[in-house]
Amino acid sequence: MVDAQRSDPASEAAPTATGRRVALAGRLDLSAAIALWNSAPPGSAPMEVDLAKVDSFTGGGAATLVALAGGRQARFVGASDDLRRYLAELPLADITRAGALEQDEEEEEELAVGEGGLVEFVAAARWFIALGFEFVYWVVVAPWRGTRLRLSKAITELNRIGVEAIPIVALIGALMGVILALNAAGQLRAYGAEKFTANLVGIALTRELAPVITAILVAGRSGSAIAAEIATMQVSDEIDALRVMGINPRAFLLVPKLLAMTIAMPVLVVLGSLVGIGGGFMVAVFGLGLPFELYWDQTIEALHVRDLVLGTLKALCFGALIGLTGCTLGMRVTGGATGVGRVTTTAVVVSYVLVIVANAFFTLLFFLAGF
Amino acid sequence: MEHEVVISASGLSAGYGARTVLHDVDLEVRRGEIVTIMGPSGCGKTTLLRLLVGLERPRAGGITVLGQQIGGLDEDDLDRFRRRIGMCFQFGALLNSLTVGDNLALPLREARSVPEAVISVVVRSRLAQVGLYGSESKLPNELSGGMKKRAGLARALVLDPELLFFDEPTSGLDPVTAAGLDRTILDVRRRTGTTMVVVTHDLASAFTISDRILVLLDGTIRAQGSVAEIEACRDPDVAAFVGRRAAAAETGGGAPFVAAHFS
Ligand SMILES: Nc1ncnc2c1ncn2[C@@H]1O[C@H](COP(=O)(O)OP(=O)(O)OP(=O)(O)O)[C@@H](O)[C@H]1O
Ligand SMILES: [Mg+2]
Numbered sequence: 304m305v306d307a308q309r310s311d312p313a314s315e316a317a318p319t320a321t322g323r324r325v326a327l328a329g330r331l332d333l334s335a336a337i338a339l340w341n342s343a344p345p346g347s348a349p350m351e352v353d354l355a356k357v358d359s360f361t362g363g364g365a366a367t368l369v370a371l372a373g374g375r376q377a378r379f380v381g382a383s384d385d386l387r388r389y390l391a392e393l394p395l396a397d398i399t400r401a402g403a404l405e406q407d408e409e410e411e412e413e414l415a416v417g418e419g420g421l422v423e424f425v426a427a428a429r430w431f432i433a434l435g436f437e438f439v440y441w442v443v444v445a446p447w448r449g450t451r452l453r454l455s456k457a458i459t460e461l462n463r464i465g466v467e468a469i470p471i472v473a474l475i476g477a478l479m480g481v482i483l484a485l486n487a488a489g490q491l492r493a494y495g496a497e498k499f500t501a502n503l504v505g506i507a508l509t510r511e512l513a514p515v516i517t518a519i520l521v522a523g524r525s526g527s528a529i530a531a532e533i534a535t536m537q538v539s540d541e542i543d544a545l546r547v548m549g550i551n552p553r554a555f556l557l558v559p560k561l562l563a564m565t566i567a568m569p570v571l572v573v574l575g576s577l578v579g580i581g582g583g584f585m586v587a588v589f590g591l592g593l594p595f596e597l598y599w600d601q602t603i604e605a606l607h608v609r610d611l612v613l614g615t616l617k618a619l620c621f622g623a624l625i626g627l628t629g630c631t632l633g634m635r636v637t638g639g640a641t642g643v644g645r646v647t648t649t650a651v652v653v654s655y656v657l658v659i660v661a662n663a664f665f666t667l668l669f670f671l672a673g674f
Numbered sequence: 675m676e677h678e679v680v681i682s683a684s685g686l687s688a689g690y691g692a693r694t695v696l697h698d699v700d701l702e703v704r705r706g707e708i709v710t711i712m713g714p715s716g717c718g719k720t721t722l723l724r725l726l727v728g729l730e731r732p733r734a735g736g737i738t739v740l741g742q743q744i745g746g747l748d749e750d751d752l753d754r755f756r757r758r759i760g761m762c763f764q765f766g767a768l769l770n771s772l773t774v775g776d777n778l779a780l781p782l783r784e785a786r787s788v789p790e791a792v793i794s795v796v797v798r799s800r801l802a803q804v805g806l807y808g809s810e811s812k813l814p815n816e817l818s819g820g821m822k823k824r825a826g827l828a829r830a831l832v833l834d835p836e837l838l839f840f841d842e843p844t845s846g847l848d849p850v851t852a853a854g855l856d857r858t859i860l861d862v863r864r865r866t867g868t869t870m871v872v873v874t875h876d877l878a879s880a881f882t883i884s885d886r887i888l889v890l891l892d893g894t895i896r897a898q899g900s901v902a903e904i905e906a907c908r909d910p911d912v913a914a915f916v917g918r919r920a921a922a923a924e925t926g927g928g929a930p931f932v933a934a935h936f937s
Contacts (some may be wrong), residue, residue: 372935379936387932395928540767542731544826548781548833549757551749557782 323348328356331386333363340371355381365389369398423635431631434553434561435623441558457566464525464560465567468572471524472517476575479512480504480582488591497593501601509606510669513575515662518611518621521568522654526625528558530650533633534643542634557634561626568622569615571599583662590658609674617665624657678705680837680869681726682717686735688721695721696893699735703871708863710872710880712915713890719873720764722890723839726871727761728752740836753896757785760830765842766822768829775810778829785833800828804858805851820847824855831862838862840872844879856882877917889915 325339331354343350352371363388371377446452487503533556536542545552580602587593632646632653681703688696695718703709713720724730725737728744737744737805742755768777778797782788787794800806804824814822823843830838843859844852856879862868880887880901887904889897889912897904897912904916 337738367932372931377935382936387936391928391932393928395931397927466713536769539770540763540765541769543724544761544763544829546729547727547756547759548751548754548784548829549755550780550784551753634911 310325311470323350324353325350326353326356329358331357331360331364331368333361333367336364336367338373340367343371343377345374349376349378352377352379352383354379354383354386357383357386360386360389369393369395371400425633427631430635434557434631435627436557437553438561438623438627441554442562445554450554453555453559454560457562458558460527460563461567464521464563465570466522467569468524468567471520472571472575472579473523475516475520476508476513477582479575480508480579480584481514481586483507483512483579484583484586485590488587497587497591498597498601500583500587500591500593500604501598504587505602505606506581506610508579508583509576509610510617511571511662511666513579514614514617514621515658517568517572517575517618518658521564521571521622521656522625522628522651522658525564525567526629526654527647527651529564529626530631530633531643531647533557533630534602534636534646537634537636538639538643557630560630561623564622564626565619567623568625569618570615572618573611576611613665613669617662620661620665621658624661625654628654628657679703680705680910681737681739681871683737684735686722686725686737687733688718688725688730689733694733696725696892698894701888701895701898703869705869705901706863706867707776707885708870708872708883709886709888710868710874710884711888711890712874712877712880713882714915715875717890718893719890720841722759723841723871723873727756727759727839757781757833758835759837759839760833760835761839762798762823762826762830762841762843764845765819766814766826768817768822768825770814772814773810774806774812774814774817774825777814777825778810778832781829781833796832800832801825803831804828805854820851824851827855827858834866835868838868838870840870840874842874843872844874844876849878852879853882855879859883891915 325342327335329335339352352368360383368377368379369390383427388467441450442452483504484500487500488497491497491499491503533542534555542552542556545555584598584602587598588595629650632650636642636646638645679702681701683702684700686696686699687794690911698702699722701709711720711722719753721730723920726739726744728747731745740755740758742751744752744755746802747755768774772780775794778800779793781792782796790842797806797810801810804827806821806824806828809817809821809825814825817825823846827843840859844855847855850902859870859872860883863870870883872880873881884901886898886900888908889904890894897909899907904912907916
């Protein structure tokens with residue numbers, strides 16, 4: 304009996320409805336009350352609800368009655384003393400006002416975000432730059448003043464950021480070399496200039512592609528991991544615990560990561576370039592039948608030390624950008640676990656943008672300088 | 675007991691964004707005292723504690739701890755100052771990447787040149803002191819919530835701080851463990867004379883350990899005094915908080931609604 308009422312309270316309410324009078328019976332829970340709410344569309348005449356046969360109620364059911372009274376102008380008869388007492392004890396004046404209040408607050412907050420977004424961006428940018436200078440201080444100046452660099456932590460990080468990335472960087476580098484060689488050879492053959500495949504592969508890889516592709520891999524692998532790790536430590540008070548112990552969290556946590564980042568990136572880029580050149584070589588020699596010596600000489604002739612230096616310089620800079628981005632966003636996280644997720648993805652996106660923009664800047668600079 | 679004031683704050687106010695959490699907070703703690711700060715959840719107790727150790731900056735007012743104006747310290751001085759204090763966070767705040775033993779050893783390795791052989795003995799005995807002997811090689815996520823808190827206490831004790839701050843040391847602990855922790859706190863004070871500021875919800879614990887209780891309500895200190903004084907306090911909100919039924923607790927505000935819509 305009770306179950307039947309509970310499963311479909313509207314049908315049980317409808318037959319007993321005489322005009323705008325509705326009777327409820329059994330258990331007044333949220334679903335029963337919502338059915339009643341739906342039976343009286345907005346703008347319908349005031350109704351009277353008979354609660355005499357209601358034998359129990361839930362908080363949700365009672366709350367819906369309050370909403371009905373306000374929104375649909377309902378009156379209630381025959382309510383039990385228990386229900387009346389329950390409602391009398393609620394701060395109903397505040398509760399019924401809360402709906403409007405909340406909307407006000409939301410609007411205010413949106414405004415604040417629009418404004419706070421810029422403020423936060425500027426603050427984060429300053430933090431990013433300050434951390435960059437501080438990193439240089441800890442690595443270059445502080446060791447001379449008797450503050451030891453945390454090399455063992457940096458080595459652990461180097462393993463995670465650098466060594467563990469070697470297989471993927473090598474794979475992608477080799478494939479880049481193969482793809483470049485295939486495309487270049489196809490075009491250059493028309494001019495009988497196939498031997499210049501070596502120049503194109505060598506230059507494009509060392510100066511542009513290896514630094515950028517490696518940076519994108521490292522940002523996805525390690526930039527995000529740094530942001531997530533630091534942010535998690537921040538939201539679980541671990542960073543504050545370090546501070547309270549008198550330990551500078553930037554020197555303790557961030558500097559080893561940044562150091563590892565700026566060492567790993569150039570090494571990975573050189574590796575990627577070499578493997579890529581190897582890939583191009585395989586295609587040219589075994590696939591296209593270019594003589595081994597020709598390709599080798601051509602590569603040596605085309606590649607100058609400055610190309611390698613430029614690539615390495617870029618890599619160093621990209622490593623610093625990725626590391627600083629992850630650290631800055633991680634340290635500045637707000638909003639608990641959701642915040643950790645957000646800064647992790649933001650770190651990757653911001654790193655990509657910074658790397659691509661910095662790369663364009665470098666290339667333009669070198670072009671103008673005639674390198 | 676000495677009567678030197680070790681913590682004094684006046685006219686403190688603090689908040690997050692547009693929201694003011696604390697206003698006009700004045701407090702004074704003397705050397706060797708155990709002062710507890712009580713108040714409902716979300717009233718700003720943790721915020722107050724964070725102000726006192728310089729993790730948060732006040733919007734107004736000054737804080738002097740151990741003779742130093744916290745607001746005026748630069749980062750290095752703040753680090754030096756903090757080596758004289760210890761803090762136990764609400765959820766332990768152990769570094770998850772380090773074992774419990776390394777967590778305890780961390781301040782020793784960082785702040786002082788303590789030989790490793792000594793560190794290992796200090797770590798083990800501090801863990802034993804909080805009932806965690808033998809857990810030094812466990813990782814924090816292998817510990818229960820209560821064990822993390824106790825390990826956090828052990829870590830805070832490791833440098834023999836002059837001042838200890840606790841954020842809800844007994845919340846989430848079973849009554850027996852909580853009583854044990856209270857005993858540890860009192861033992862530490864008796865042996866070392868450490869001054870302590872304890873934020874807690876736990877009435878039994880507050881009444882056991884406190885020399886003085888501050889009741890924080892609506893962002894300001896509503897009442898303070900010894901346990902007996904707080905128990906006798908007439909302020910209905912304070913009385914409600916320390917467990918006696920407040921006189922005016924039944925005012926729900928729904929009565930007019932019932933009168934208007936029910937017949
Ligand atoms: N990082 C923050 N950003 C915004 N608001 C905050 C932040 N931290 C705390 N608050 C707000 O400040 C108020 C006081 O928080 P606080 O953590 O000090 O409370 P508490 O008294 O320690 O509570 P509990 O007993 O539950 O730990 C809360 O209402 C909370 O919403
Ligand atoms: Mg708190």
